[in-house]
Amino acid sequence: MKEVLSLVQRISAHPDSRCWFVSWSPNGALLASCGGDKAIRIWGREGDSWICKTVLQDGHQRTVRKVAWSPCGNYLASASFDATTCIWKKKNNDFESLTVLEGHENEVKCVAWAPSGNLLATCSRDKSVWVWEVDEDEEYECVTVLNSHTQDVKHVAWHPKKELLASASYDNNICIYKEEDDDWECQATLQGHTSTVWSLCFDAAGERMASCSDDRTVKIWKEYPSENGQVTFCSFKGNLSWKCVCTLSGYHGRTVYDVAWCQLTGALATACGDDAVRVFKEDVTASPDEPVFSLVAQATKAHNQDANCVSWNPKEAGLLASCSDNGEIVIWRFKEEELD
Amino acid sequence: MASHFSGVLQLTDLDDFITPSQECVKPVKVEKKQGKSVAKIQIEDDGSYVQVNQDGGKQKLERAKITLNDCLACSGCITSAESVLIAQQSHEELLKVLRNNKTKETEQKIVVVSVSPQSRASLAAHYNLSSSEAGRKLTSFLKGLGVHHVFDTSFSRTFSLLESQREFVERFSRKEQDSKAVPMLTSACPGTYAHKTQQIITTRSPQQMMGSLVKSYFAEQQGLGPQQIYHVAVMPCFDKKLEASRSDFYLSKAETREVDCVITSGEVQKMLEEQNVSLSDVEPAALDTMFSSVCGDEFLSHAGSGSGGYLHHVFTYAAKQLFGEEVKELTYRTLRNKDFQEVRLEKDGAVLLCFASTYGFRNIQNLVQKLKRGKSPYHFVEVMACPSGCLNGGGQVRPSSSQNQKELLQQVEELYKAERPLLPENDTRVAELYESWLRTLGAERAKELLHTQFHAVEKMTNGLTIKW
Numbered sequence: 001m002k003e004v005l006s007l008v009q010r011i012s013a014h015p016d017s018r019c020w021f022v023s024w025s026p027n028g029a030l031l032a033s034c035g036g037d038k039a040i041r042i043w044g045r046e047g048d049s050w051i052c053k054t055v056l057q058d059g060h061q062r063t064v065r066k067v068a069w070s071p072c073g074n075y076l077a078s079a080s081f082d083a084t085t086c087i088w089k090k091k092n093n094d095f096e097s098l099t100v101l102e103g104h105e106n107e108v109k110c111v112a113w114a115p116s117g118n119l120l121a122t123c124s125r126d127k128s129v130w131v132w133e134v135d136e137d138e139e140y141e142c143v144t145v146l147n148s149h150t151q152d153v154k155h156v157a158w159h160p161k162k163e164l165l166a167s168a169s170y171d172n173n174i175c176i177y178k179e180e181d182d183d184w185e186c187q188a189t190l191q192g193h194t195s196t197v198w199s200l201c202f203d204a205a206g207e208r209m210a211s212c213s214d215d216r217t218v219k220i221w222k223e224y225p226s227e228n229g230q231v232t233f234c235s236f237k238g239n240l241s242w243k244c245v246c247t248l249s250g251y252h253g254r255t256v257y258d259v260a261w262c263q264l265t266g267a268l269a270t271a272c273g274d275d276a277v278r279v280f281k282e283d284v285t286a287s288p289d290e291p292v293f294s295l296v297a298q299a300t301k302a303h304n305q306d307a308n309c310v311s312w313n314p315k316e317a318g319l320l321a322s323c324s325d326n327g328e329i330v331i332w333r334f335k336e337e338e339l340d
Numbered sequence: 341m342a343s344h345f346s347g348v349l350q351l352t353d354l355d356d357f358i359t360p361s362q363e364c365v366k367p368v369k370v371e372k373k374q375g376k377s378v379a380k381i382q383i384e385d386d387g388s389y390v391q392v393n394q395d396g397g398k399q400k401l402e403r404a405k406i407t408l409n410d411c412l413a414c415s416g417c418i419t420s421a422e423s424v425l426i427a428q429q430s431h432e433e434l435l436k437v438l439r440n441n442k443t444k445e446t447e448q449k450i451v452v453v454s455v456s457p458q459s460r461a462s463l464a465a466h467y468n469l470s471s472s473e474a475g476r477k478l479t480s481f482l483k484g485l486g487v488h489h490v491f492d493t494s495f496s497r498t499f500s501l502l503e504s505q506r507e508f509v510e511r512f513s514r515k516e517q518d519s520k521a522v523p524m525l526t527s528a529c530p531g532t533y534a535h536k537t538q539q540i541i542t543t544r545s546p547q548q549m550m551g552s553l554v555k556s557y558f559a560e561q562q563g564l565g566p567q568q569i570y571h572v573a574v575m576p577c578f579d580k581k582l583e584a585s586r587s588d589f590y591l592s593k594a595e596t597r598e599v600d601c602v603i604t605s606g607e608v609q610k611m612l613e614e615q616n617v618s619l620s621d622v623e624p625a626a627l628d629t630m631f632s633s634v635c636g637d638e639f640l641s642h643a644g645s646g647s648g649g650y651l652h653h654v655f656t657y658a659a660k661q662l663f664g665e666e667v668k669e670l671t672y673r674t675l676r677n678k679d680f681q682e683v684r685l686e687k688d689g690a691v692l693l694c695f696a697s698t699y700g701f702r703n704i705q706n707l708v709q710k711l712k713r714g715k716s717p718y719h720f721v722e723v724m725a726c727p728s729g730c731l732n733g734g735g736q737v738r739p740s741s742s743q744n745q746k747e748l749l750q751q752v753e754e755l756y757k758a759e760r761p762l763l764p765e766n767d768t769r770v771a772e773l774y775e776s777w778l779r780t781l782g783a784e785r786a787k788e789l790l791h792t793q794f795h796a797v798e799k800m801t802n803g804l805t806i807k808w
Contacts, residue, residue: 103705141676142705182677183727 005279005297005320008331009050013041019323021066021309026073028315033329034064040078040088042095043329050331059086059097066110071117079111085122087140101132101140114158114165119143121165123153129167129177131184148175148186155199160263161206168197174211174221176242192219192244198256204263208291209242212256212270218280220246220291246291251278254306260320262312267334268293269320271307276300277322279334303328429581431607437570438486449570450562453482454491454550454631457641458576459605461756462736465748466609467619471755472638476624478608481617483625491631493573494641496549497648498633500528501764503543503790504650505657508720511539512662523711523718526650527794530583531725532704542791546648547573547580548589551598552789553631555591557777567596575602576733579725588792604735633762633769641759646752647729651683651697651722653764658720659685663692679703679727682718695720700727731756 013019014035022033031043031050040056062081069076076088076095083104088095105126112121120132120140129146151170158165165177165184174190174197195214202209209221222245254273261268268280277299283292303324313319320332380392381401389401434451441448455478457471464474479490504526511521520539525532528545544552550573555566573580583589584599591598603611612619624637633640644652652670659665665685672681675696680703685693696718698707704723710716726732731752739748764770778786 102709142702142709143676145702145705 002337003279003281003296003334004337005277005299005332005334007299008319008333011043011050011329011331012327013043013052013323013329014039014327017327018063018325019308019327019329020063022311022321022323022329023067023069024311024313024321025069026071026314028313028319031311031321031329031331032067032069032076033323034067034078035323035327036063037327038062038064038080040064040067040076054094056088056095056097059088060084062107065108068111068113070113071115075113077111077113077120079108079122081107083108083124085111085120089138098138099140103130103142103145104128109153110155112156112158114163115160116163119158119163121156121158121167123156123167125152127151127153127169129153129156129165129175131165131177144184146175146177146184146186148177148189149173154197157200157202159206160202160204164206166200166202166209168200168211170196172197172213174200174209174242187240188242190221190242190244192247193217196255199258201259201261203261203266208245210259210261210268212259214255216249216252216254216256218248218252218256218259218268218270218293219244220248220293222289245289246293248280248293251280251295252276257307258309260310260312262317263314264312264317267296267312269310269312269322269334271310271322273306274300275303275305275307275324277302277307277310277320277330277332279320297334299330299332302330302332429584429601429603431603431611433601434570434572434603435485435611441486449568450489450564451487451570451572452489452491452554452558453487453572453574454493454496454547454554454599455574456493456546456576456730457639457756457759458646458730458733458736458752459574459608460492460639461646461731461752462576462605463608463619464755465751466737466740469620471759473624474619475639476627476637477619477622479627480625481612481619481622485615487572489628489630491550491554491628492633492639493546493550494639495631495633495767495770496553497546497642498762498764498767498770499549499553499790500543500546501642501649501653502770504541505654505764507541507543508654509658509661512658512719522720523716524720526648526722526724528648528650529579529724529726529730531577531579532723540794542793544790544792545583547575547583547599547602548792549790550631551584551589553773555594555596555598556789557773558630566591566594566598569596570600571598572601572603573599574605574608575735576605576730577726577735578604579734586792604733605737606735609737629769633767635760639759640762641756642764643761645697645722645729646731646756647697647699647722647724651695651720654720655683655685655693655695658693663687665692676703676706680706691717693720694718695722697722697724699724699729701725 013033014037017036019033019035022031024031029044032040034040038060041052042054043050044053059078060080060082064078064080066079067076074090078086083106085101085108087098089098104124107125108122109125110123118133121129123129127147127149131143132140133143134140149169149171153167153169155168156165163179167175172193172195175186176188177184178187193213193215197211197213200209200211207223210218212218221242223240223242226241252272252274256270256272258271259268266282270278278295279297280293281296283294286292302322303326305325307322307324310320310322318334320334321329323329382390382392384390391399391401437449437451460475461471464471482490508524511524515521523539525540527540551571554571555569559566559569581602584597584602589598627634642649655670656667659667670683672683674681679699681697683695684691694717698704698721707721728749732749739745
């Protein structure tokens with residue numbers, strides 16, 4: 001048996017511009033993409049192929065960098081270089097712009113919904129991370145502004161189980177935030193990458209985090225209760241600390257732009273500046289404190305330009321989407337196949 | 341170097357090279373001549389820039405200068421020069437002036453230091469004194485260095501409170517005719533008007549009120565020109581340095597600023613340490629009562645918040661003046677977090693007055709967004725850039741090793757509140773100055789001394805520095 005990454009469909013999604021990001025809806029039926037053409041496209045399956053169901057064109061004045069679905073699937077948030085984050089409400093097969101979140105001083109790089117559905121995080125080139133709260137009247141208010149990074153913040157991601165937020169930055173660090181008293185605080189700064197950290201994600205249980213970087217590695221971090229007085233190479237407050245337990249190096253030829261942890265199978269996918277999409281699997285026999293990941297499948301010429309994003313379908317195991325600077329989206333099937 | 345300025349006023353956008361940021365609000369005024377011709381720019385041997393027109397004619401180009409003033413409104417390019425900006429106003433400068441007084445015969449200056457009650461409380465906490473004791477000992481220390489007069493900005497704050505009260509009632513009264521009259525936002529905090537604020541009060545902050553008092557009234561009284569006085573303010577934050585350097589507070593005829601230098605509570609502590617002096621060991625001195633609110637040896641303060649009490653006083657005054665209601669005690673309702681509080685005056689189910697205090701960037705954000713959408717229910721908002729207000733300013737004395745910031749703040753708040761409050765209307769010295777001095781100057785001159793102006797600055801958008 002061998003694992004294979006096979007191409008299902010190649011889509012020219014954002015013609016003549018970059019496709020920056022793809023994100024599956026929580027029920028797995030829709031794929032949202034966004035790009036340099038300032039548009040958001042929603043893709044759905046019709047028979048065996050994926051077709052464009054909706055185009056949201058006039059929400060932003062500049063590139064749309066990331067999109068994120070709310071946990072209930074009824075809202076879509078889009079982060080744009082025009083310094084705003086737009087919240088869209090799903091109405092039948094269409095989306096209408098509900099509100100626009102302003103406040104960041106320049107390009108918004110990421111938006112992410114907390115699993116509770118009440119909180120939203122955004123981050124920007126202005127070095128800050130904002131947490132927003134939405135109330136029953138669909139009104140959004142700023143909860144806090146966090147200034148723990150010293151450079152452009154590229155990505156934010158919420159812990160799947162608790163109200164914990166992680167951010168990745170051009171300053172090579174990862175910050176972990178938690179609510180303390182009546183404000184949010186940076187609980188830990190994870191140092192280890194030697195260049196920009198582009199993305200990060202948690203595993204299904206929230207026990208581990210994967211980060212990827214311009215230093216061409218992927219790091220796996222694990223949460224440990226802190227030992228008294230012990231100083232690890234990440235600074236920490238509170239009673240938990242994150243340590244790097246595994247580094248995947250030598251696999252990626254260029255910057256690793258995105259990493260995605262499949263919530264169903266535990267497989268790890270990466271999108272790389274060497275145009276490839278790769279899938280890693282964890283060796284089940286290895287110790288949990290020293291996990292081992294092996295490269296099990298790759299599409300070395302997944303795109304003919306940088307791969308910017310990978311996303312696993314949350315309901316259909318093995319269904320993976322990637323997108324590229326050439327404006328394309330590719331749908332992949334990752335599965336085990338009989339060796340001939 | 342980490343930014344000392346309040347979170348709201350952070351100079352951001354550190355880059356590998358300094359370019360005019362898209363955000364730079366320095367309006368570059370260039371005299372443009374009509375014409376389609378493209379001009380070349382050439383650098384001469386002496387480093388100056390000239391524009392070479394198509395006909396060969398050369399025109400020397402003005403150097404674009406960016407000063408401390410400009411950065412007040414900007415989140416642009418000058419992060420690296422922060423250290424320069426701060427150095428221009430430091431305790432070193434004060435010591436230089438004092439040294440100069442001792443050694444040179446010419447250019448002697450009368451040195452006046454105005455201390456804020458928040459700074460006094462901060463130093464009191466650090467040296468385990470009461471706020472008044474700290475004030476008396478500080479007076480003694482400063483005079484020992486050669487300072488001539490030490491005043492207290494609670495005194496000038498009395499003017500700010502009286503003017504704010506009157507300004508609010510005047511604007512509230514015409515809100516039916518003028519939609520922009522309310523809501524009114526305080527402007528005593530320089531960290532907040534960089535923030536696209538709308539209807540801010542024109543009343544001067546206590547610091548700049550003292551500037552008027554010292555460089556106009558006091559100067560005249562002493563027979564001095566304003567430039568012969570070196571006026572220092574001791575403040576709880578760094579943003580106040582930028583306020584002092586605003587061009588609106590520059591006396592162009594005398595070529596001097598109303599407040600020459602602002603130093604923080606932390607910088608005063610540094611001065612003490614450099615002299616190997618512990619404030620607690622200093623013999624207390626008598627207080628200069630000309631511009632200080634004192635009763636015997638004790639300083640007097642104002643009711644309300646540690647950031648000046650604007651909400652408290654304006655609310656109480658407005659309730660009385662507009663609705664005939666005597667408010668004995670204000671009931672504060674905490675909203676989203678403890679830095680966002682609301683006070684209402686209700687009668688027979690109707691809300692007559694709705695006031696709020698919003699401290700800290702996140703709350704100011706929400707306030708500004710609500711104001712933009714016309715969804716704000718407030719008539720008046722006390723806006724401060726620092727979470728927990730001025731007592732927690734960025735320039736206050738840092739906690740010692742045995743204390744954390746929260747404990748220290750609590751101690752500072754207690755020391756501050758221990759000073760007895762005086763109702764602004766009951767301050768006889770202030771009333772005297774209104775009568776004997778301000779009234780004689782006429783309404784326009786009085787307005788100049790008690791109020792200021794705010795200018796909307798156009799943002800320049802250009803295609804430079806688009807980054808991913």
